[in-house]
Amino acid sequence: MSASSSAKANQLSSRFIYVFVSLYFLIPLGATFYWSLRGAKDVLGFEAYRKLFADTNFLPAFSQSIVNAVATILLSLLIVVPTAYWVTLRLPKLRPVVEFITLLPFVIPAIVLVFGIIRLYSRPPLLLTSTYDSSRVLLICVYVALSFPYMFRAVDNGLRAIDVRTLTEAAQSLGANWGTILFKVIFPNLRVALLSGALLTFAIVIGELTIALYMAQHTLGPYMADLTRSKVYEPSAMAIVAFAITWAAMGIIDFVGRGATRSKTKVAID
Amino acid sequence: MKPNTNSKSVNLTVGGALRPPRIPIGRWLGVLPFFVFSGLFLIAPTLVLAYRSLEGPDGGLTIGNYLLLTSETVVSSYGMSIRISLTTAILGGLIGFLIAWVVSMGGLPPRFRLITTTFSGVASNFAGVPLASAYVFTLGRVGVITALFKLVGFDLYRTAGFSLYSFLGLTIVYLYFQIPLMVLTILPALDGLKHEWREAAENLGATPFQYWRDVAFPVLTPSILGTMILLFGNSFGAHATAYALTGGLFNLATLLIGQQISGDVLHNPGLGYAVAMGMVIIMALSIFIYSILQRRSERWLR
Numbered sequence: 001m002s003a004s005s006s007a008k009a010n011q012l013s014s015r016f017i018y019v020f021v022s023l024y025f026l027i028p029l030g031a032t033f034y035w036s037l038r039g040a041k042d043v044l045g046f047e048a049y050r051k052l053f054a055d056t057n058f059l060p061a062f063s064q065s066i067v068n069a070v071a072t073i074l075l076s077l078l079i080v081v082p083t084a085y086w087v088t089l090r091l092p093k094l095r096p097v098v099e100f101i102t103l104l105p106f107v108i109p110a111i112v113l114v115f116g117i118i119r120l121y122s123r124p125p126l127l128l129t130s131t132y133d134s135s136r137v138l139l140i141c142v143y144v145a146l147s148f149p150y151m152f153r154a155v156d157n158g159l160r161a162i163d164v165r166t167l168t169e170a171a172q173s174l175g176a177n178w179g180t181i182l183f184k185v186i187f188p189n190l191r192v193a194l195l196s197g198a199l200l201t202f203a204i205v206i207g208e209l210t211i212a213l214y215m216a217q218h219t220l221g222p223y224m225a226d227l228t229r230s231k232v233y234e235p236s237a238m239a240i241v242a243f244a245i246t247w248a249a250m251g252i253i254d255f256v257g258r259g260a261t262r263s264k265t266k267v268a269i270d
Numbered sequence: 271m272k273p274n275t276n277s278k279s280v281n282l283t284v285g286g287a288l289r290p291p292r293i294p295i296g297r298w299l300g301v302l303p304f305f306v307f308s309g310l311f312l313i314a315p316t317l318v319l320a321y322r323s324l325e326g327p328d329g330g331l332t333i334g335n336y337l338l339l340t341s342e343t344v345v346s347s348y349g350m351s352i353r354i355s356l357t358t359a360i361l362g363g364l365i366g367f368l369i370a371w372v373v374s375m376g377g378l379p380p381r382f383r384l385i386t387t388t389f390s391g392v393a394s395n396f397a398g399v400p401l402a403s404a405y406v407f408t409l410g411r412v413g414v415i416t417a418l419f420k421l422v423g424f425d426l427y428r429t430a431g432f433s434l435y436s437f438l439g440l441t442i443v444y445l446y447f448q449i450p451l452m453v454l455t456i457l458p459a460l461d462g463l464k465h466e467w468r469e470a471a472e473n474l475g476a477t478p479f480q481y482w483r484d485v486a487f488p489v490l491t492p493s494i495l496g497t498m499i500l501l502f503g504n505s506f507g508a509h510a511t512a513y514a515l516t517g518g519l520f521n522l523a524t525l526l527i528g529q530q531i532s533g534d535v536l537h538n539p540g541l542g543y544a545v546a547m548g549m550v551i552i553m554a555l556s557i558f559i560y561s562i563l564q565r566r567s568e569r570w571l572r
Contacts, residue, residue: 010377011377014378018372031415032403101308104316108316108550111524111528116318118531141307141310145307209398214532221510228514
């Protein structure tokens with residue numbers, strides 16, 4: 001058996017595997033898309049989407065989730081960027097502790113976390129679930145804590161890619177104070193990393209079900225779950241919209257990340 | 271490498287310097303919000319559950335609640351969770367590994383790798399209600415595939431006894447986010463296999479099979495095993511997808527906790543807390559083993 005014929009057989013079997021597994025991933029999307037076009041009787045069209053967007057509960061839930069996601073991202077950035085910066089430069093001894101804490105969201109399942117949150121914050125002295133809005137603030141805080149792993153890893157990778165120490169020392173020797181260093185030197189250099197962390201957080205928060213559900217919040221997750229029980233065609237349109245949002249977030253992360261590595265390699269070659 | 275020895279000594283010697291990071295409080299200021307948030311919204315809620323799980327019906331510390339974990343309801347829901355998680359971890363691990371291998375060294379055009387990783391990023395984050403809906407429209411009673419089978423005279427539900435709301439159904443659905451997670455985690459490990467190893471093996475007369483059996487596979491084993499354990503935890507803690515699919519009524523550990531939150535279905539609050547802590551313990555174990563195996567694999571794959 002020659003090397004080239006075995007390589008060809010190899011290539012053929014890899015193509016077969018790839019096509020086969022692709023079908024597993026594409027069929028549910030195709031089927032859902034097909035259903036979403038059947039909203040009107042006897043004719044394919046976008047009626048299901050129109051009905052979904054016209055639903056009086058859709059926009060409030062959607063906009064509430066967007067506001068929650070944006071608030072989560074901003075708060076998380078404000079907390080994680082200084083933390084990552086500090087453990088890189090000033091308190092490297094704390095790094096293992098911080099890394100351990102960023103593992104916790106994977107160790108504590110969402111359903112367990114919300115169980116504990118309800119038990120801790122639903123009675124004095126820490127009564128935070130008495131009104132809808134205070135629950136909402138609590139929900140955002142929980143999302144912030146859950147975003148730490150993604151945000152910390154993104155920012156940490158970003159800090160590793162630039163030489164923070166040299167940049168900081170250069171800024172210091174030019175007389176910059178810490179605020180200036182953080183906002184005018186570090187942040188702009190971390191744009192790509194911050195954007196990736198932010199978009200990943202967005203993709204996770206926007207349709208989150210478990211925690212929002214048990215905290216009785218009218219966000220997109222519980223809305224979608226309700227929809228699957230009460231409507232026939234709209235859930236398919238909703239699933240396609242949710243998939244498109246996730247695609248958009250991940251696509252931008254990939255696109256920006258690729259741009260960053262390309263420009264970096266260019267510098268390295270020069 | 272010993273980082274930062276000089277800044278440490280600066281910090282230790284200066285008491286009242288002007289720059290905030292040099293005084294003790296300022297030194298911690300940058301990390302303080304992080305610890306406060308983690309403490310209030312991750313650690314404290316879990317500690318509350320841990321404490322309550324050790325509380326007896328009339329107060330006082332007891333491990334009685336944990337002994338009750340052997341009761342029938344708990345064992346059957348844990349059992350189902352573990353069965354589904356093991357199955358989807360092993361299947362997802364194998365299929366994901368195959369796909370990663372195919373796009374990294376299977377001779378496909380390079381752009382397939384890019385498409386695959388981007389899609390994996392999307393699909394691994396696509397769990398929850400939309401994924402459940404997508405499968406209802408595919409393999410549910412009126413799903414497209416179910417309908418196609420009916421066209422050729424085969425009733426998936428009546429004849430084959432299939433149900434989307436069963437062990438098999440949930441396994442198929444969970445694989446949709448398990449396989450991509452495997453692909454994303456194992457690709458870097460495959461990239462770490464060095465060209466020189468293959469060349470050296472070939473020069474010594476090894477067949478491709480021997481190379482894989484004696485060189486590549488032993489190097490990859492910790493990564494593969496570790497990622498499968500990660501997949502196990504990923505499925506074990508999953509709640510949203512199963513809730514959306516079954517309305518929260520299926521016999522699964524996460525769904526049991528959900529029912530316990532809405533209304534003490536176990537008729538014993540203490541047992542509810544123990545069930546929740548049991549999940550945390552299993553998750554902690556799997557993440558712990560994963561990180562050990564990951565560290566071991568890093569020795570070779572850099």
